Amino acid sequence: MNFFTNPSWINTQLLSYNKLEDIPDSLFNEVNERLSKLVTDDPFVSIVIPAKNEEVNLIRTIDSLSKNKTSYKVEIIVVNNNSTDRTQEVLDRLKIKSLFQPKAGCGPARQLGQEHAKGKYILMADADCFYPPKWIENMTRALLESGVACIYGRYSFLGTPEQPRWKFSLYESARNVIVEARHLNRPCINALGMSMGYVKDMGLKVGFVPKHIRGEDGRLCFQLREMGKIKQVRDRSVIVWTLPRTLQKEGSLLSAFTRRALLELSRIQHYFYPQAPHDVTKTKNYDPAIVKYFRRRIQKQQSEPEQGLN
Incomplete structure (x- = not known):
């Protein structure tokens, strides 16, 4: 651990790049050389990645995927979700398939990706993550198990100069206890698009939510549970790594932990029984009053100007 x-295995040099101009041509050449050996026109598994304004993060993601060692034939599809930065320029310089989805939202982007995928199976990834060397191999292997319709893995946060790695480890240890509790009856809450996979024909049958809404990944997983098993891949070789951007938006790590703890406590009673079938296109995300209140407090604190000393 x-x-x-x-x-x-993470190329920390990539973390120093802040804009496209920082990325040397040599890196694109190295990544493309590896991609030429990895990707194929006759894939068994398709990796679908939505990307909105990820011009720098995207090269980190593709660099890590290009270093994967796998026995399966692979294609990588990145869906430009109406980016306003130079994401498309990055895509044009990489030997991968790129699509453009003007409709906002990961749901529409992932839907377009799966419709153009050639593989029998789909692995979902995000454009701001680092993927370990055996991610493709071991995620696909889990997806091939008998009766499995959908799989999901776990993720960890990269330590930063401001937040050392051990602090995130404590946070993740507490989170993983909740993940195990949810997996019994509500695994769809655990399923995140940064590390998830499913049988393509099943995914095409149910489809992604065709609008901009958080949780398009879990909603797909919820529908797929009617077609087969939902498997959690606990193997540490498939843990995906990402920068703590989502946590940083909430201020301190303590604030992020507190908000999530309140969220889990407010719905813990639901983890004891499975959720009844329903139309996922019409449901709203769970957002209890206590969490809304806490979020408003954080936003107010962040917007207040610092008071100088008299």
Whole structure:
């Protein structure tokens, strides 16, 4: 377990790039050389990635995927979700398939990706993550198990100069206890698009939510549970790594932990029984009053100007 440090396989040099001009041509050449050996026109598994304004993060993601070692034939599809930065320029310089989805939302973007995928199976990924060397191999292997319709893995946060890795490890240890509790009856809450997979024909049958809404990944998983098993891949070799951007938006790590703890406590009674079938296109995301109140407090604190000393 990487309790105190980030994984050694991550190219930390990539973290120093802040804009497209920072990325050397040599990196694109190296990535494309690896991609030419990895991707194929006759894939068994398709990796679908939505990307909105990810010009720098995207190269980190594709760099890590290009270093994967797998026995399966692969294609990588990135769906430009109406980006306003230079994401498309990055895509044009990489030897992968790119599509353009003007309709906002990961749901519409992932739907377009699966409609153009050639593989029998689909692995979902995000454009701001680092993927370990055996991610494709071991996620696909889990997806091939008898009766499985959908799989999902776990993720970890990279330590930063501001937040050392051990703090995130403590946070993740508490989170993983909840993940195990939810998996019994509500695994769809755990299913995140950054590390998820499913049988393509099943995914095409149910489809993604055709609008901009958080949780398009879990909604797909919820529908797929009627077609087969939902499997959690606990193997540490498939843990995906990402920068703590979502946590940083909530201020301190303590604030992020508190908000999530309140959210889990407010719905913990639901983890004891499965959710009844329903139309996922019409439901809203769970957002209890206590969490809304806490979020408003954080936003107010962040917007207040710092008071100088008299």
